[in-house]
């Protein structure tokens with residue numbers, strides 16, 4: 001598969017123990033749905049997200065009680081924590097003091113210069129970055145007045161305004177997002193801003209919808225952006241369990257060959273030639289490889305007619321063949337396996353290949 005190696009150069013920005021931008025792979029984020037001050041529920045959700053492959057998590061911080069919960073949450077989680085603040089600089093200061101690894105706040109919304117300076121100085125002191133989150137749905141009034149409605153140019157103008165405020169204070173640990181619910185608008189806004197700045201970009205299609213529709217919409221929009229070599233971290237926004245956001249994000253990166261630590265399933269759509277119970281086997285194998293941290297391509301094919309040859313790029317696979325299966329590697333049959341044990345044998349071979357990859 002073609003790797004999107006010609007990714008746009010960006011400045012590396014550290015977030016906890018990770019780096020966003022530079023030569024690093026795209027980092028998957030999600031956001032909790034719990035009340036942040038409910039520490040038990042928030043920590044439980046974050047741990048579920050981490051298990052699913054979430055690398056950075058964001059929590060909302062609308063009230064002081066939420067900011068005050070940050071130190072306890074930090075103590076009990078393993079992945080970097082981003083605290084999302086809208087206007088209140090005091091909450092930002094509390095979150096930074098409490099151990100946030102990054103804050104999301106738009107400096108132009110904070111108010112008086114000394115308040116902005118207080119936040120920026122606190123971030124500098126702790127060495128944490130700020131994400132400027134431009135959202136087509138909440139552009140500044142003067143920008144909407146100028147452009148009439150949310151446009152990519154308006155979003156870029158808003159982003160540049162916030163960036164300038166931070167740069168004037170000699171602050172450069174910046175990450176920028178340009179989210180829109182309209183896919184065309186998001187693609188245009190990200191494309192335009194990527195031409196103008198070298199700060200890493202956080203990708204997202206906001207309010208994309210429920211699990212099914214939102215997955216399609218996010219994948220269409222973010223896929224177009226990723227294919228231009230743009231994007232350093234991303235969150236899929238779904239009206240669903242946030243674990244699903246992480247799963248979709250990982251799958252999207254795998255689709256573009258942008259995840260070096262995940263296995264991909266190739267499965268045929270089945271047709272009248274089918275010889276095995278392919279759909280349940282494909283689901284079982286998909287679940288199994290979710291834990292494999294190697295870039296293996298695993299194929300599951302319904303028959304051997306076009307079987308192994310159809311999945312030449314697969315590192316390992318099985319194809320149904322009248323009550324048995326053919327185990328193949330890179331399009332070549334390795335051996336026949338009885339139907340009852342073929343999935344187990346496939347799993348064993350997957351483990352061997354993964355082991356070899358880990359040793360490299």
Ligand code: SF4
Pocket residue numbers: 268269270271272273274275301302303304305306307310
């Ligand atoms: Fe049909 Fe066989 Fe192709 Fe699957 S692999 S779609 S069963 S011909």
